[in-house]
Amino acid sequence: MVQFVHPPRDEITLAGVLAALADPMRLRIIKSLVAKDECMSCTEAAPCPDMAKSTLSNHFRILREAGLVRTSKQGVEHRNVLREEDINARFPKLLKTILSLPE
Amino acid sequence: MVQFVHPPRDEITLAGVLAALADPMRLRIIKSLVAKDECMSCTEAAPCPDMAKSTLSNHFRILREAGLVRTSKQGVEHRNVLREEDINARFPKLLKTILSLPE
DNA sequence: TTCAATGGTTCACTAGTTCTGAACTATTGA
DNA sequence: TCAATAGTTCAGAACTAGTGAACCATTGAA
Numbered sequence: 124m125v126q127f128v129h130p131p132r133d134e135i136t137l138a139g140v141l142a143a144l145a146d147p148m149r150l151r152i153i154k155s156l157v158a159k160d161e162c163m164s165c166t167e168a169a170p171c172p173d174m175a176k177s178t179l180s181n182h183f184r185i186l187r188e189a190g191l192v193r194t195s196k197q198g199v200e201h202r203n204v205l206r207e208e209d210i211n212a213r214f215p216k217l218l219k220t221i222l223s224l225p226e
Numbered sequence: 227m228v229q230f231v232h233p234p235r236d237e238i239t240l241a242g243v244l245a246a247l248a249d250p251m252r253l254r255i256i257k258s259l260v261a262k263d264e265c266m267s268c269t270e271a272a273p274c275p276d277m278a279k280s281t282l283s284n285h286f287r288i289l290r291e292a293g294l295v296r297t298s299k300q301g302v303e304h305r306n307v308l309r310e311e312d313i314n315a316r317f318p319k320l321l322k323t324i325l326s327l328p329e
Numbered sequence: 330t331t332c333a334a335t336g337g338t339t340c341a342c343t344a345g346t347t348c349t350g351a352a353c354t355a356t357t358g359a
Numbered sequence: 360t361c362a363a364t365a366g367t368t369c370a371g372a373a374c375t376a377g378t379g380a381a382c383c384a385t386t387g388a389a
Binding site for chain 1: 239240242244323329
């Protein structure tokens with residue numbers, strides 16, 4: 124049984140968040156989550172269909188460990204949700220600002 | 227003779243800027259430049275005194291290539307200045323937001 | 330004009346990270 | 360029970376970061 128690692132709010136670091144968002148693919152994943160405004164499975168939020176599963180899984184692990192995403196198991200899928208409140212509490216305006224910018 | 231590479235404003239990427247700022251040492255360098263509000267030599271802006279010269283040089287190269295810093299030669303020193311206008315034009319509010327946050 | 334000091338860069342090495350296919354686990358439906 | 364689906368883990372190849380050593384350019388002094 125897989126156990127997911129999610130840092131508590133006060134252990135989310137700016138460096139971790141910026142590094143996680145510094146990858147165009149991961150930024151697109153986050154944008155998908157924001158646009159949908161609800162849980163998405165990993166494949167559903169995948170930035171491009173031809174990405175290797177292991178790569179996608181790795182990106183989600185990085186997003187999880189940075190504190191950007193919370194993953195929970197639901198049946199055969201893993202449901203991912205943006206930790207918007209935590210990020211906003213810890214780093215006000217950061218997410219909104221970055222998501223509003225051109226790439 | 228060393229020639230510095232500086233991307234033009236419209237080639238500065240969000241991913242590059244975020245990756246450059248995702249390193250705590252580089253973020254501290256940028257904060258030094260903002261606080262001083264003028265040119266600084268590399269050693270002057272060094273985040274900690276015991277950092278290897280080559281490491282420091284490498285950090286400045288990354289900041290330069292990301293478009294965050296402009297370096298020019300002045301005598302024996304290299305003078306570094308934050309490309310605040312370029313960054314603000316390309317990514318409004320990003321710099322201000324990130325610099326206002328706790329690390 | 331030579332020599333040493335200063336301020337950085339470049340090179341080569343090591344250590345760590347990322348991407349990927351292959352093998353695996355867990356759940357579901359037939 | 361078996362196959363399909365959704366992800367994870369592992370291992371190897373390719374890439375990136377940190378560092379000491381060697382180097383280059385400028386300056387100031389003898």
